[in-house]
Amino acid sequence: MHTKISGAEILIESLKKEGVKYIFGYPGGVVLNIFDVLYADKDLRLILTRHEQGAVHAADGYARASGKVGVALVTSGPGATNTVTGIATASMDSIPLVVFSGQVPTLLIGNDAFQEADIVGITRPCTKYNFLVKDVNDLSRTVKEAFYIASSGRPGPVLIDLPKDVTAGKAEFTWPEIDMRSYKPTYEGNRWMITQAAHLMAKSKKPVIIAGGGVIISGASKELKELAEYTDIPVTMTLMGLGGFPGSHKLSLGMLGMHGTYYANKAVQDSDLIIAIGMRFDDRVTGKVDAFAPHAKIIHIDIDPTSIKKNVRVDVPIVGDVKRVLTVMNKVLKEEVKEQWDEVRKAWLKQIDAWQAERPLTYTYSDEVIKPQFVVERIYELTKGDAIITTEVGQNQMWTAQFYKFDKPRTLLTSGGLGTMGYGFPAAIGAQFAHPEKLVIDIAGDGSIQMNIQELATAVINKLPVKVAILNNRYLGMVRQWQELFFEERYSHTKLNETVPDFVKIAEAYGAVGLRATKPSEVEPVLKEAFRIKRTVFMDFVVDWKEKVYPMVPAGAPIDQMLFEQVEKKPEKKLKAVK
Amino acid sequence: MRHTISVLVENKFGVLSRISGLFSGRGYNIESLSVGETTDPQISIMTIVTTGDDWVIEQITKQLNKLIDIIKVTDMTELDHVEREMVLVKVAPKQENKAEVLNLTEIFRGRIVDSSQKTYTIEITGDEKKIAAFVELMRPMGIKEFVRTGKVAITREGVKKK
Numbered sequence: 012m013h014t015k016i017s018g019a020e021i022l023i024e025s026l027k028k029e030g031v032k033y034i035f036g037y038p039g040g041v042v043l044n045i046f047d048v049l050y051a052d053k054d055l056r057l058i059l060t061r062h063e064q065g066a067v068h069a070a071d072g073y074a075r076a077s078g079k080v081g082v083a084l085v086t087s088g089p090g091a092t093n094t095v096t097g098i099a100t101a102s103m104d105s106i107p108l109v110v111f112s113g114q115v116p117t118l119l120i121g122n123d124a125f126q127e128a129d130i131v132g133i134t135r136p137c138t139k140y141n142f143l144v145k146d147v148n149d150l151s152r153t154v155k156e157a158f159y160i161a162s163s164g165r166p167g168p169v170l171i172d173l174p175k176d177v178t179a180g181k182a183e184f185t186w187p188e189i190d191m192r193s194y195k196p197t198y199e200g201n202r203w204m205i206t207q208a209a210h211l212m213a214k215s216k217k218p219v220i221i222a223g224g225g226v227i228i229s230g231a232s233k234e235l236k237e238l239a240e241y242t243d244i245p246v247t248m249t250l251m252g253l254g255g256f257p258g259s260h261k262l263s264l265g266m267l268g269m270h271g272t273y274y275a276n277k278a279v280q281d282s283d284l285i286i287a288i289g290m291r292f293d294d295r296v297t298g299k300v301d302a303f304a305p306h307a308k309i310i311h312i313d314i315d316p317t318s319i320k321k322n323v324r325v326d327v328p329i330v331g332d333v334k335r336v337l338t339v340m341n342k343v344l345k346e347e348v349k350e351q352w353d354e355v356r357k358a359w360l361k362q363i364d365a366w367q368a369e370r371p372l373t374y375t376y377s378d379e380v381i382k383p384q385f386v387v388e389r390i391y392e393l394t395k396g397d398a399i400i401t402t403e404v405g406q407n408q409m410w411t412a413q414f415y416k417f418d419k420p421r422t423l424l425t426s427g428g429l430g431t432m433g434y435g436f437p438a439a440i441g442a443q444f445a446h447p448e449k450l451v452i453d454i455a456g457d458g459s460i461q462m463n464i465q466e467l468a469t470a471v472i473n474k475l476p477v478k479v480a481i482l483n484n485r486y487l488g489m490v491r492q493w494q495e496l497f498f499e500e501r502y503s504h505t506k507l508n509e510t511v512p513d514f515v516k517i518a519e520a521y522g523a524v525g526l527r528a529t530k531p532s533e534v535e536p537v538l539k540e541a542f543r544i545k546r547t548v549f550m551d552f553v554v555d556w557k558e559k560v561y562p563m564v565p566a567g568a569p570i571d572q573m574l575f576e577q578v579e580k581k582p583e584k585k586l587k588a589v590k
Numbered sequence: 591m592r593h594t595i596s597v598l599v600e601n602k603f604g605v606l607s608r609i610s611g612l613f614s615g616r617g618y619n620i621e622s623l624s625v626g627e628t629t630d631p632q633i634s635i636m637t638i639v640t641t642g643d644d645w646v647i648e649q650i651t652k653q654l655n656k657l658i659d660i661i662k663v664t665d666m667t668e669l670d671h672v673e674r675e676m677v678l679v680k681v682a683p684k685q686e687n688k689a690e691v692l693n694l695t696e697i698f699r700g701r702i703v704d705s706s707q708k709t710y711t712i713e714i715t716g717d718e719k720k721i722a723a724f725v726e727l728m729r730p731m732g733i734k735e736f737v738r739t740g741k742v743a744i745t746r747e748g749v750k751k752k
Contacts, residue, residue: 135608136615140658143604160658193600193661317652320645 018147018178019044022111023055025154028186031082033058033073033444035066039086040126041113041175058444058473061465063090065437067097068463071106072438075424076399077445078230080107080162087113088126091172092133096431099137101168103428104251105228107161108168109154116176117145131172139167147180152187159189164196165315166228196314200331200339208286208310208327209343213350215284215308217359218244221267221296224251224427225289225313225333227420232256234337235288241344243356245363247275249290250412251427258416259396264363265372268296269564270409273370273573276564278363279304280571287311289333292322293428302569312336370562372413375578381531383407383482383554386538387414390452390480393538398450399442401425401435403459405489407482409560411454433462436479440466443475450478450542457483457511467521470547478541478548484556485511492559496574518549527551592621593647594673594743597636597654598662601627605659609636612657618642618650622675622740633661637742666743673743676715679728680735682708687731698724709734 016024022045026034034057038046049057060066063085070081081101085094091112101108115124131143140160142153150173157169212218226235232255239246239262246256247264256263264275279285285307290296297303300322310327311319319328329336374384387410390398400415401424402408408425417423424442426434435453443451453460460481470477482488487505494502515525524546528537534552541548562573599605606625613620621639628635640650647665654663666673683691688710695702695712698720704711714724718741725736 131604132607135604136611191658194658315656317649317656319652321649 013183015181015183017044017048018150018173018180018182019048021147021150021182021184022154022173022178023048023052024184025151025186026055026082029080029154029158031055031080034082034084035060035069035073035441036084037063037066037086037090039090039113041087041115042084042173042178044175044178045084045111045113045173057084058469060437060440060469062463063093064097064433065440065463065466065469067094067108067110068100068431068434068437069441069444069466069469070108070110071097071101071434072401072424072441073445074101074106074108074441075438076421076442078421079445080109080158081441082109082111084111085113086126087115087130088128090126091128091130095133095137096429098134098168098170100426100429100431100434102137102139104426105166105224106168107166109157109161110168110170112170112172113178114143114172114174117174118176120174130170134170137168138170141170141172143172144174144177147177147182150177150182151185152189155186155189156191159191160194164194197316197330198314198332198335200312200329200336202339204327204329205336205339206343206347208329209340209348211284211308211310211327212242212244212286212344213348213352216355217282218242218284218286219264219278219282220244220246220286220288221249221279221290222246222252222255222288223249223290224255226252226255229289229314229333230420231289231334231337232420234334234341236260237341238337238344241341243352243360244286245278245360247271247279249293249296249427250425252290253412254417254420254422257418259418266412268570269298269566270413270560270562271570272367272372272413273562273575274363274366276570276573277366279307280569281362282307285309287313288337289313291315291318294322297322298564298568298570370575373576374558375576377555378531380555381528381534381552383484383552383558384410384414385531386480386482386534386552386554387411387454389534389538390454391415393535393542394450394452396422398422398452399424399439399446401439401442401451401453403435403453403455403462404430404432405456405459405487406484406492406558406560407454407456407459407488409489410482413560432459436460436463436477437466437469439477439479440470440473440475443477451476452478452480455479455481456488457481457485457514458487458507460514461512464517467518467523467547467549471522475547476545478550480538480550481514481552482554483511483514483551484554484558486556488556488558489560495559496563497565514549514551518547523547523549525549525551527553529553591643591647592639592641592667594666594671594741595638595640595651595654596664596666596743597638597660598628599634599636600659600661601632601634602659605634608657608659609638609654612653613640616649616653618646622738624740624742637740639741664745666745670746670748671743672746673717673741674715675718675721675739675741676713677721677725677736677738678703678711678713679725679733680709680711681728681731682734683710683731691728691731694724694727700724
């Protein structure tokens, strides 16, 4: 076979070889060749979003929900620069993406041509790797390398910049074997280190596991559960780790850190051993680093060596894939260590129970005004946890993390590292494509939802039954909370009030369904109605604007110095979330 | 503490920018950086001189290793190695100092590579201390221009006693 085909055709062939079903994208001048090939193609669907940022977040939501690589395709210049936030979001959370950007013809590169941007230069610090393809003969190999880099080791986004003449040029299609001598991720943990760790765990009187997003990425939930149950070690999770260990499990302490549970933070601070698994000691987790877990030895398992000893001291570093390391660790514990720890653990778990009894995760219910936590709780109860939840960023995100108990991996999609407002809705669209049968709900705020509200068109035209629950407090709530607590209630530019649009009308204008609840008694009927309708639904929950996210560790404080809700008079009814 | 790190990289465009971007993005220092091809034209070697405590240096070497185009990172400071740097110094000595300049150049095993009525350009190769000493001695002679290559380093091979 010596048939030459166009670069655009080679690209599409390569994507099919990689098993791609959906591309999230937006057309433009220099990617016309590619879009033309897609016009006639039956197997690969391009999902047209209404903004390039939406395309990348949708690809990201698809990737997080499915575990596959998400793919986006945009044009040069503004199309490419609009992807930057999406790429940086994926980069911070280690999400495998391959983003294709059009580029002006190779001869014009560097000439400040129309719609030219040095996107390779711009995205260098926020991609795992990026390419500029200068020769059509290199195209298929580049695509293969990009998918390999994006999905292996610690995953991340990869960008491929495609000059117009490369997609127009012709070459034979080949699908070469790749071998990258400069990129060899470490998967197997050091056996000796794992044994050391197992012995420390057996001897520890007050151990705690901190599970992060790495557990979910490597698919190690089963191994983690086995480890925790066998050793009776309680598990707390980072925001990215939620769902990696069942939130309703008796050993689960919920989330730790700035808005973590009191008992999780107390357990970490008081522990004599931390087993950190696939997490990176972000400042939102550690609080004041110097005061973090002062008595604890730290075992740190991560596939990325740079995560280890970056923020905190580590006693037993184990570089490797979480699933493989935990498999070996469980084996070592059962076959070599064989210590009895029941009695020691009992005292520790009792202490944690006492902390939980002292300060459970609560909020004050009201009959008059909707409490946002109440909405999240009702969503959890009505879905029985069997849904994919995305969030925006801010209070909506934290309340979701606190009051929705994620039992399964890949059921919470949230921008943890970068903290991108506007992530949740397009991510929910991507997740719905990955799981057409599942209930997908974006828990949003009135500020965040307006950052990518144009994607209503994408959801409606594709008949996606995505639900958006807007916790509408007419404020940029998290920033307002900080202003209330630390800036003497000077609400500088956080009050949206009269400028908050009518979300019901907006939904309807796009052809979606809009529902509203203004009283607590309306919450459940609205949710039930929304879940019944097989269409895109916006739910506008008009909630108490004064509500704050508690507990809270002020920035720069140790994580056991927490602020709690001040209850003035005795509440009529206090709802307690199960831990 | 100052460290000399030797980095073997794929000879592709953008590699230098990835490395310098890593240093600037994470707030690390580059004191000097030199790049050149190896015997294999597809591979380049960079010698980076940087400073930081043990934590920082460990992060720098790990972060460098993490970059996709980097084949190998060696912290030369931990190994027995030879370091060299070359400087070109253009001095404009007064008539009465000319002999001293030539004399010092001789002592430091330097070479005069250019001269004019008013100036000498001297090439000096050596380690950091030697170069620093030479520069100090030339300073009173009137340095007009001064360029340096940045350090290069190579490990020493042990010699076995017979």
